[in-house]
Amino acid sequence: MSLISPVVxxxxxxxxxxxxxxxxxxxxxxxxxxLALPSIAQMEIGDAWxxxxxxxxxxxxVGNLNNGISSHNMGFYGDxxxxxxxxxPNFLSFNVQPYYDRGQSNAVYGSLTGSKGxxxxxxxxxGSHMPGSITFSKGIENTNQFGVxxxxxxxxxxxDNTGFGITWSELLPNLPTLTASYAIGDGSSExxxxxxxxxxxxxxLTLMSTYxxxxxxxxxxxxxxxxxxxxSQLLDGLPEPIRAISASNNFQFNAQHxxxxxxxxxxxxxxxxxxxxxxxxxxxHSSGGSDTLTSIMAFRPTHKLSLSFGAxxxxxxxxxxxxxxxxxxxxxxxxxxxxxxxxxxxxxxxxVFRDLSLHGNVSHINQMFLGQxxxxxxxxxxxxYDVNRRLLGSLSFSLSVFDYATQLGNGALGFVGNMNFNxxxxxxxxxxxxxxxxxxxxxxxxxxxxxxxxxANTRRRxxxxxxxxxxxxxxxxxxxxxxxxxxxxxxxxxxxxxxxYSVNGYYSKANGEAMLTNTGLVTIPTNLPPGIxxxxxxxxxxxxxxxxxxxxxxxxxxxLNLGYAEGNGRTVDPAxxxxxxxxxxxxxxxxxxxxxxxxGGYTRLRxxxxxxxxxxxxxxxxxxxxxxxxNFF
Numbered sequence: 001m002s003l004i005s006p007v008v009x010x011x012x013x014x015x016x017x018x019x020x021x022x023x024x025x026x027x028x029x030x031x032x033x034x035l036a037l038p039s040i041a042q043m044e045i046g047d048a049w050x051x052x053x054x055x056x057x058x059x060x061x062v063g064n065l066n067n068g069i070s071s072h073n074m075g076f077y078g079d080x081x082x083x084x085x086x087x088x089p090n091f092l093s094f095n096v097q098p099y100y101d102r103g104q105s106n107a108v109y110g111s112l113t114g115s116k117g118x119x120x121x122x123x124x125x126x127g128s129h130m131p132g133s134i135t136f137s138k139g140i141e142n143t144n145q146f147g148v149x150x151x152x153x154x155x156x157x158x159x160d161n162t163g164f165g166i167t168w169s170e171l172l173p174n175l176p177t178l179t180a181s182y183a184i185g186d187g188s189s190e191x192x193x194x195x196x197x198x199x200x201x202x203x204x205l206t207l208m209s210t211y212x213x214x215x216x217x218x219x220x221x222x223x224x225x226x227x228x229x230x231x232s233q234l235l236d237g238l239p240e241p242i243r244a245i246s247a248s249n250n251f252q253f254n255a256q257h258x259x260x261x262x263x264x265x266x267x268x269x270x271x272x273x274x275x276x277x278x279x280x281x282x283x284x285h286s287s288g289g290s291d292t293l294t295s296i297m298a299f300r301p302t303h304k305l306s307l308s309f310g311a312x313x314x315x316x317x318x319x320x321x322x323x324x325x326x327x328x329x330x331x332x333x334x335x336x337x338x339x340x341x342x343x344x345x346x347x348x349x350x351x352v353f354r355d356l357s358l359h360g361n362v363s364h365i366n367q368m369f370l371g372q373x374x375x376x377x378x379x380x381x382x383x384x385y386d387v388n389r390r391l392l393g394s395l396s397f398s399l400s401v402f403d404y405a406t407q408l409g410n411g412a413l414g415f416v417g418n419m420n421f422n423x424x425x426x427x428x429x430x431x432x433x434x435x436x437x438x439x440x441x442x443x444x445x446x447x448x449x450x451x452x453x454x455x456a457n458t459r460r461r462x463x464x465x466x467x468x469x470x471x472x473x474x475x476x477x478x479x480x481x482x483x484x485x486x487x488x489x490x491x492x493x494x495x496x497x498x499x500x501y502s503v504n505g506y507y508s509k510a511n512g513e514a515m516l517t518n519t520g521l522v523t524i525p526t527n528l529p530p531g532i533x534x535x536x537x538x539x540x541x542x543x544x545x546x547x548x549x550x551x552x553x554x555x556x557x558x559x560l561n562l563g564y565a566e567g568n569g570r571t572v573d574p575a576x577x578x579x580x581x582x583x584x585x586x587x588x589x590x591x592x593x594x595x596x597x598x599x600g601g602y603t604r605l606r607x608x609x610x611x612x613x614x615x616x617x618x619x620x621x622x623x624x625x626x627x628x629x630x631n632f633f
Contacts, residue, residue, distance in 0.1 A: 051084030053632040060599065060625020062101075062114065067617050077101035077114075078627065090127030096120040112192075112603055112621050113141040113158045132168040137161075146191055146198075154567070155582060156605055159189030159198075176211040176218075193607045193617040198231035217256040224249050246276035263299035268292075290316035305350050312343040341367045357384045382416075396420045432456040451477050463498075470494045477512070487512020505548035514541050514571075521571070543569030543580075561588045581608045581616060600624040 057078035064071045079099035086092040101114040117139035124132045139161050145154040165183035186201035208221040229244045252270040259265050275287035291314070298308040316339055343365045351357040360381040367374040396419070421432045436452040455473030462468050474490035488511060495504035514521040515538060547565035554560075563586040570579045583606040591598040601623055608616030 048087055049084060050086075051082065051633065053080060053082045054630065055080030056597075056627045056629050058597070058599065058625050058627025060101075060623050060627075062621065062623040065618075065620040067619070075101065077625070088127075090125070092122070092124055093126065094120070094122040112156065112605060112619060113143045115142045116140050117142065129171045129173075130169065131171070132166070134167075135163070135165045137163045144189070146189070155191050155580060155609065156584070156607060157189045157191040157198075159187060161185070161187030176209050179206075179208045181206045191607075191609060192605060192619060193609050200227065200229045200231075202227045215257055218254070220251075220253045222249070222251050244276060246274065248272060248274040259297065259299065261299045261301045263297065265295070265297050267295040269294075288316060290314065306348070308345075308347045310343075310345040310347075312341075314341045315339070339367070339369050341365065358382075359384065427460050427462075429459045430457075451475065466496075466498045468494075468496050500553040502551050503548070505546075507544075507546045509544040511542040512540070513538055515539070539571050541569060541571045543567060557592050559588075559590045559592075561586075563587070578610065579608070579612050579614070581606075583607070595629045596626060597628070598624075598626045 055078060057076065057080075059074070059076055061074045062072070077100055080097065082094075082096040084094060096118065097120070098118040100116045117137070119135075119137040121133060121135045124134075141158055142161065143156060143158045146157045163183070163185040165181065167179065167181040169177065169179040171177050181204075183204045184202070186199070188197055188199035190197050203226045205224045206221065207223075209219070211218045225246075225248050227244070227246050229242070231242055250270065250272045252268065254266065254268040256264060256266040270292045271289060272292075273287075273289040275285075277285050293313040294311070296308065296310045298306070300306050343363065345361065345363040347359075347361045349357065349359050358381075362377070362379055364377045365375070416437045418435045419433065421430070423430055432455065434452070434454045453473070453475040455471070457469070457471040459467060459469040470493065472490075472492045474488065476488040489508070490510070491506060491508040493504065493506040495502065497503075521539075521541060545565070545567040547563070549561070549563045551559075551561040563584075565582070565584045567582045568580070585602070585604040587602040589598075589600040603621045605619045606616050607619075608614050
């Protein structure tokens, strides 16, 4: 006996009948459009305009299930590429690429969102002394990734972005060149499973000029940048958003000139001023400036011997910080008193034989920080010898050893080693690499850090058009500046290919320290000065990921692709532990019949972000439709 009442069954039949009529009408209209396209492609363009328009247009049915709430819709989708020129490509050329509801073309996240947008650029007077260009882009509901270190899938997020830029140049002969550009951009995103939003807007003005006079090659520039970032402390587990507003100005100048003995000389100066407000559970305001002066001389007195000498002066700790942390919105503790640094270097390189080379260097550094003087002299030398003989298969390695010394004696040993192996055993192609680096840092204090890494790959033909491959690799920190700040990552993968069938999979894990930015977790640069980041800006992470993919092509017409990925991890902030989990299924199908394609896909995302015990969300999307490639003109 049926458990469905006659009334419910009748209602379902009426609804399915209505959907069938809508599909029939839409398919009929699209079929007429498909037949009409070849005649449209015969349209003529005037003599002054030369344009080409191509792309895809289709019609599909899309269904979504978001945490138990379902929705359905039907409509057109497609993308196009319009390019052309007016009068002459050197006078005016352009390219416009719109797309609508093309989320299903996303190979990672499938059809979770029906993204739409446009990108365009126009070049003016390219063949003249006054060329210019204009660019514009806008995306709506694009799906991308919020990075989680060690996870291949990260966290799925969706959002909007807009960008605009204009560039103009003056390239008159025998006069200084000038290039001016101005760019603005803003974007916002929201991670699936969270209502917290990340956003950033930026404005950048750049002026650059070059000139050659009496053998001197001169270059100068100015850059002004404003960045306004607001992002949730999602992985901190705290409800308060981070707000970082910064402005910076950078002036730079460089001069180069050739010297005797195949030599060259260059000198450069830069000044950076900055100011920012950082608002979190605490508020921080900072401003200041940095001056840097650098000069380098290089000679080649003989065919083999190369010599170089350098000097560097810096009067602010800001000049010692890589750009990545500054531009990411991370708070930087630069108000730590007076800092001055002078570095002098000398370097020599001489290849004795084809496989044997000698390298030596001397450097002296003097630093003043918080009333303390730090001074050291480093002496380094290395002998590099590469071996590649049949007796050893295919083995090559290099070894470099250096030491540093001060007036008090020897301080620490630096070492860099690298080994490569590549050989064929029977039907197996085997390759491997191992590397180790131990470095002596001399920024504010002298300390030693080290790291090592490895990777191995093998491939074998096991039958007619059948191949097997596997790989294993990883990295690990050795000696670290601070106890407990080590990091490591490992990844193992395998693949099997038979004719047009392919299967591959992977497993990875990672742990260490990171800092939070508006694009995700990023590793902390190893060359940051000690104490430059506040304690609560650093968090530890531990993540694992596993995934696989199956794909095939039947008779050059039917393409199938099935994918699975899962990532789990946790971040530990000084105050709270946050867990993240992502499980993603994705399937894509496409059947080609001449210029018409039948498309279908399925995507299921299960994602959780928050404190332990947070209930994850589940989003499912599927679609089916057909499209046609066209070339209008």
